[in-house]
Amino acid sequence: MSYQDFTERMSKIADVNYSIAVLHWDKEVNLPPKGAQHRSQQIATLSGISHEMFTDPEFGKMLDDLSEKNGLDELQRKNVALIRKDYNKQKKYPTSFVIELSKTTSESYHAWVKAKKAKDYSLFREALGKLVKLKRQETEIVGYEDHPYDALVDEFEPGAKTKDLAELFADVREKLVVFVNKLKEKSQVNADFLYKNYPSGKQWDYGLKVLAQMGYDFDAGRQDVSPHPFTTNFSPNDVRVTTRIDENDLGNMIWSCIHEGGHALYEQGLPTEQYGLPLGSYLSLGIHESQSRLWENNVGRSLAYWKANYANLQSVFPENLGNVELLDFYKAINRVEPNLIRTEGDELHYHFHILIRFEIEKGLIEGSLEVDDLDQVWNQKYRDYMGVEVPNDSKGILQDIHWSHGSIGYFPTYSLGSFYAAQFYAQAEKEIPGLASQIESGDSSQLLTWLQQNIHQHGRRYTAEELCRKITGESLNFDYFMKYVESKYAGIYN
């Protein structure tokens, strides 16, 4: 097989995968209710075709041949090596296991839906138990050197190790939790004005302007509305975002636009000529999230950003914000408060939510925890770290869909995203002279260029660890996040 045969094959597989992405996007944005059943079936069929194309033994042989071939340049070798690794991992799964897992996740999803509605963990317990058993089995199938949880995390954050995550979350527990508890002693900031009535048409128009200002290319994407905001892409030239509009919660729309916009800028910045290849793909969920979080928090919740934009926002909503000072607005959008639901968590408590899920997942996979009284374990952790009482399982252990999908090892990437974002942003501040004053004047173009050059254009060329070292000179270091947090929140809570 020539390298060209390889890229053509990968391109065809990508065509199928991106078609699946179109079907999913349409499902979330447009699908009439009766269309759901056939749409699921259509997605399943294309997924089967894509899987067959990728795991074709003939393709495996081609990859072996190609990886021994001379004459490939470094980037080509990288593409082949990464695909070969993916291929070999895929081939480890016995068909019987894949079928069993697919059946179990489907059952478990339905059990979760029912249990969540009934606010009763006991309806989900058995299905979750089956799933955990299978995921433990999966760690043996995939293999690991150090900790079985490594095998699961690798799916979402290639190369990440449980050992390092455990250290990171120990920091969260020891530094962040302690810091946030100190904030509780301070007087709370007022944010009531964010929850007045904000007409949805005006919100929509404002959100489009936010995206345009970030540098999101509307000729290579579009925004729509969906119940849960998300970003998807069908090539770097068609990257779509969605937002949600709540007429009684302005922040919901603004930061979902900025967050998804950050994801989208990453996808729009991937090299088009590497379509379907690892070097044309995002690196990991953690790095993806670093881009959304960097824009959402480091930029979008900064005083500098709102110095540039607040007057305009006031002019769009004069009834609600006309009498609110910039500094009061800034404090309100950074209000810190313990809460029950992860997706509604503030910038700091968010990581408490992830900490709890990480501890539980790690325990389940290594066998130090079982599903039996997991609701009690959950509630106790929320008491210990967050200081809140979980009123029912729907607002507790059943709140997230991930486990019911069999996605164990996914949650830590959310925190990784914020921690990488802090470290990258600190570096960008060093390397871009006058970044703060650019942001203050509404110009984030140099920041975007910096992100494109340092992160986006590389695709999967480096591991997250390598990329982080290459950009910042060191591995992921939680101190950057803590420094950012301390300096920012000292200003807000004195």
Add this chain to the structure above:
Amino acid sequence: MSYQDFTERMSKIADVNYSIAVLHWDKEVNLPPKGAQHRSQQIATLSGISHEMFTDPEFGKMLDDLSEKNGLDELQRKNVALIRKDYNKQKKYPTSFVIELSKTTSESYHAWVKAKKAKDYSLFREALGKLVKLKRQETEIVGYEDHPYDALVDEFEPGAKTKDLAELFADVREKLVVFVNKLKEKSQVNADFLYKNYPSGKQWDYGLKVLAQMGYDFDAGRQDVSPHPFTTNFSPNDVRVTTRIDENDLGNMIWSCIHEGGHALYEQGLPTEQYGLPLGSYLSLGIHESQSRLWENNVGRSLAYWKANYANLQSVFPENLGNVELLDFYKAINRVEPNLIRTEGDELHYHFHILIRFEIEKGLIEGSLEVDDLDQVWNQKYRDYMGVEVPNDSKGILQDIHWSHGSIGYFPTYSLGSFYAAQFYAQAEKEIPGLASQIESGDSSQLLTWLQQNIHQHGRRYTAEELCRKITGESLNFDYFMKYVESKYAGIYN
């Protein structure tokens, strides 16, 4: 192979084909400009996969086995027989021919775009010549009994014969053209008020109500806007229509909604349990068009329909229609006038456009016409039948995209649609007591039920000829159309 294996296989092929339809729909409705190239590639890849799945020799053997199998019921035998026929037809095409045709249509499309822009047929002539040569070759590959054009028409209107079409279009020439020429002596009706300013938001809302009133199920579909209105479907439970809104032309939106709504009701009425099978598919383009035309013209341009709906339309647009009497509105929407552009043709002249294309296509395929001076032939026919002078090729021979796509044999189905519609509607009037007064009171539910029971539910169970006989007791008969036309236009033009 069991019948279940067969349906599962067909269902998977349908999943891929409907996925392609989603990609197309999204392309027309949503695609950002830069996304076009990869989208075309994604569609091409899925089309290749679908073609491979359908033409797999192993599948052919399965079909042979299955068609000899006992124990299938009549409907099952029908499904197998129709697919076997499709399969055998597909297999006749040598790969080299398919590649050549695909290359030529692609070139010819680009030549057409260029020529249309330059208003110069000579830039399209060579490409069209090549295409015609290939289409003549195709008639030999596919085979035919009587006339080579039969082989091409069969793709769009299975079983239709050139001989019958020639008779039909002789009727158009001798009866319809003569009738319309008599109308020219009458005084023209005024339609100016239809071209005042009609705000697009109000038009949009009105269009949705039109669809709802027809019985279009919004839980199994949705309407969007696109440059060229169309209907597509991803199952009978997800049938989508689009419309076009011109603020200075109310009729454009109203009758595109009703027309596409008619197509959509057909698709929504196909049996879901026959998903992916011939009995779950529309019968032919002519029958499809009969449904859109029946709603658009026999219902939607009737006095009865507007007796039910005109007051409401007036209340939506009081500035423009408040002082226009129902009868004047009715006359305006049925105004007859020679014109150059097929898609803008009125209910009667429309068939002159098709007559001209039929005569040219038939001539090109049988060899009595060549592409050399085809623009002159075109212009002469417009002079002869329509009494108009073609000012340039862009408004003449280059106006339609179809030939550049290699779609020769498609145009006649448009006229067949109207003629079937007239015959079916005459029958419906006989069988549904009080149909006219139901329409006058805004209730078309019995008509829809009649169409569902007589046409929609059967899919491809009968040929168009069989279906027409089954419903009306006779073959397609042009007299029904003429009778409808004469009685309606006598009222409008005295």
